[in-house]
Amino acid sequence: MGIGIACMSGKGGVGKTTTTINLAAALAERGRLVLTVDCDPQSNLTSGLGLNPYELRSSLGDVLIGRATAGQAIVATEWANLHLLPATPDLTATEAELPSGLHRETLLRDALDRDGTSAAYDFILYDTPPNFGFHTVNALAATNYVLIPLQMSGFAVRGLKEVLRAVNLARSRLNPELQVLGMVPTFVNLRTNFSQQLLSGLADLAGLRIFQTLIPPTVKLQETSLAGVPIVAYAPASKAAAAYRQLAEEVLQVV
Amino acid sequence: MGIGIACMSGKGGVGKTTTTINLAAALAERGRLVLTVDCDPQSNLTSGLGLNPYELRSSLGDVLIGRATAGQAIVATEWANLHLLPATPDLTATEAELPSGLHRETLLRDALDRDGTSAAYDFILYDTPPNFGFHTVNALAATNYVLIPLQMSGFAVRGLKEVLRAVNLARSRLNPELQVLGMVPTFVNLRTNFSQQLLSGLADLAGLRIFQTLIPPTVKLQETSLAGVPIVAYAPASKAAAAYRQLAEEVLQVV
Ligand SMILES: Nc1ncnc2c1ncn2[C@@H]1O[C@H](COP(=O)(O)OP(=O)(O)OP(=O)(O)O)[C@@H](O)[C@H]1O
């Protein structure tokens, strides 16, 4: 069975999509077969991997409603070992289209299990929207681990409480095996007191792993959002590529 | 009647809350009486103005459900002329608590009109969550203008199409007077080609005003998210304070 990792945070813009794309690409580069799943109607994972969300044959919405199997919707990206179950902006409407009463929150898990998709990959990485709604809950039901990109931001740190509350709720209601893999500090500029103080303040958070890898702010990770190319392919010798390769190494040691 | 401005974007982390707080504070500094309304369960506007969302007597959720009037929930902040209708994380649950069938999407507008709140202020600034759901729609129904913070990001620029679609939908169904005030470029670093190219690409977007004010990336606007203080008070002589004062000046010329 593929190891599931869902990138989540209540806070927006912390680097969920960027981390999903680049951790996946770094794992794929090491020969792991990786499926990425775009659970966000913004479809940034989809466009971030070079596809146009407005031109897809089928997508996650079709899979959840039953118009397509996961296998039919999955596409190979340009990079070896890196596949994608894409999203379109119509994903917003999916929840309302579903008949009520059904096991709505486990539709994604069931769809990935039903046609053997989960077993076919070494890793399954889920990108989630910046909230704890229907699509994030579906990802929490399907995944094994939660990875929390933690931006150097007062708002993001304050929001941790609600992230952990949502994870605990999903564990008790939907997925007893669900674990927090850890937090990945993002937008870390060690030349500022702010990042230093925030990081040292985090060290006291009981029981949560904080990865050693610190993702620095870098224009290259802005550029990739437009280019639709993972950093390990876009700028293989960059600090950002090295950081995400280091993160992949750290993740492989603990899953 | 107070002039309504709602900060919105589908994309997360683009500077909606930061722009709401600092534009409001810059207007208040000029003697305008400003109400800010926190429509986001993350409650970042509330904590960003120095209040603890977990310790509030009443909040937007109470107002929408009818347990409190807007006037009862509104608090004065530490800064003259700057008031807040706060939020708590429980705001997530509000939509589900409402009886169906009622004019759910105009509950906020009705609550602000009913007790004369809208008429009591010169400006009402709404902070919205990073989606087009219930709370954002309520803000779109209540406001006169939409202000779109535009982060220098491929994902944010691609997301504009969905923002404008949501605005057009709200105009046709709920609020015929709704106008897009314009876009405020955020996280703009003119020393990078990326920002320069993105900005020049935007100039071609038909019919949308792009404010001259460019908000630079600055650690001071990270610090304020933790301090809970507007930039014009936190660092009055900073570039960031000057930028938001300039934005206030530009906004006053066009509303
Ligand atoms: N380390 C970094 N340095 C500079 N820019 C970055 C970095 N990481 C991400 N970005 C950029 O910042 C923006 C926010 O990142 P991203 O979209 O991955 O966050 P997110 O948490 O997925 O946002 P959302 O909440 O909207 O889903 C994107 O434009 C991305 O290109």
Ligand SMILES: Nc1ncnc2c1ncn2[C@@H]1O[C@H](COP(=O)(O)OP(=O)(O)OP(=O)(O)O)[C@@H](O)[C@H]1O
């Ligand atoms: N110009 C800036 N320079 C540096 N940091 C900034 C700037 N503007 C905002 N920030 C910081 O970036 C983070 C994102 O900004 P903010 O929270 O205002 O965005 P948002 O669009 O409201 O996010 P969300 O989608 O989660 O509501 C915050 O931590 C904020 O302190």
Ligand SMILES: [Mg+2]
């Ligand atoms: Mg994202």
Ligand SMILES: [Mg+2]
């Ligand atoms: Mg915000």
